[in-house]
Amino acid sequence: xxxxxxxxxxxxxxxxxxxxxxxxxxxxxxxxxxxxxxxxxxxxxxxxxxxxxxxxxxxxxxxxxxxxxxxxxxxxxxxxxxxxxxxxxxxxxxxxxxxxxxxxxxxxxxxxxxxxxxxxxxxxxxxxxxxxxxxxxxxxxxxxxxxxxxxxxxxxxxxxxxxxxxxxxxx
Amino acid sequence: xxxxxxxxxxxxxxxxxxxxxxxxxxxxxxxxxxxxxxxxxxxxxxxxxxxxxxxxxxxxxxxxxxxxxxxxxxxxxxxxxxxxxxxxxxxxxxxxxxxxxxxxxxxxxxxxxxxxxxxxxxxxxxxxxxxxxxxx
Numbered sequence: 001x002x003x004x005x006x007x008x009x010x011x012x013x014x015x016x017x018x019x020x021x022x023x024x025x026x027x028x029x030x031x032x033x034x035x036x037x038x039x040x041x042x043x044x045x046x047x048x049x050x051x052x053x054x055x056x057x058x059x060x061x062x063x064x065x066x067x068x069x070x071x072x073x074x075x076x077x078x079x080x081x082x083x084x085x086x087x088x089x090x091x092x093x094x095x096x097x098x099x100x101x102x103x104x105x106x107x108x109x110x111x112x113x114x115x116x117x118x119x120x121x122x123x124x125x126x127x128x129x130x131x132x133x134x135x136x137x138x139x140x141x142x143x144x145x146x147x148x149x150x151x152x153x154x155x156x157x158x159x160x161x162x163x164x165x166x167x168x169x170x171x
Numbered sequence: 172x173x174x175x176x177x178x179x180x181x182x183x184x185x186x187x188x189x190x191x192x193x194x195x196x197x198x199x200x201x202x203x204x205x206x207x208x209x210x211x212x213x214x215x216x217x218x219x220x221x222x223x224x225x226x227x228x229x230x231x232x233x234x235x236x237x238x239x240x241x242x243x244x245x246x247x248x249x250x251x252x253x254x255x256x257x258x259x260x261x262x263x264x265x266x267x268x269x270x271x272x273x274x275x276x277x278x279x280x281x282x283x284x285x286x287x288x289x290x291x292x293x294x295x296x297x298x299x300x301x302x303x304x305x306x307x
């Protein structure tokens with residue numbers, strides 16, 4: 001049973017997380033003006049159809065508004081925290097070029113992203129055990145080569161507490 | 172910890188004016204794209220904000236940019252009008268700076284009024300050359 005819609009791959013989590021445009025924290029709002037007809041706006045239409053879901057998934061706190069058929073020329077407009085506005089003309093550009101351009105001007109660079117990733121890793125120690133929300137593993141029994149969980153494989157007699165205490169009482 | 176601006180989360184928002192019946196206040200509808208968890212599709216979710224508009228220059232249907240106030244002005248008003256992005260009926264294309272309506276410009280884009288006599292004669296000569304004459 002296939003998914004519904006024209007390009008249902010856009011509605012998969014794998015596709016959404018493949019978006020690589022992550023805006024800087026100063027970008028607050030984004031406005032896309034495009035036309036529903038005409039080949040000058042073709043790249044903008046493809047951008048809205050394919051790339052806007054990826055961008056919004058990666059930047060949930062940026063407000064994105066779409067305006068159709070308001071002006072003859074298609075453009076993007078970004079509103080930054082400092083009050084500055086960035087106008088990007090997207091006439092006669094393919095959607096890939098548009099994403100590359102905005103990634104270059106307003107996206108977080110790879111070094112910033114790697115640095116943030118390292119900061120997040122530093123917060124939690126990978127060698128501890130506990131609930132899945134805070135640790136990697138819950139119990140030592142999950143690791144290959146360690147004693148398996150007694151819920152699935154009974155422990156050998158020598159390791160069981162009742163055997164050990166009875167042996168001690170006898171002796 | 173000091174809060175330099177905004178006792179509210181949204182610092183800069185873009186919205187459409189839906190009401191101006193209040194004095195010096197505009198009711199603005201802001202839409203954000205929210206992901207539906209099952210369909211994994213983005214839908215517009217609306218929220219209305221009240222914005223302080225001291226000169227009462229907003230008309231219903233304008234697209235405006237709101238800026239968060241440093242502290243709340245009244246119980247509901249936490250933003251003020253920063254700029255009218257598109258005025259309804261008088262949209263100006265930011266790329267060319269000319270007024271437009273829908274997908275066409277309202278005024279003539281070519282500068283045919285500023286052509287001098289020499290220019291027009293030169294252009295008409297060029298057009299004569301381009302005319303294909305039929306030779307038998």
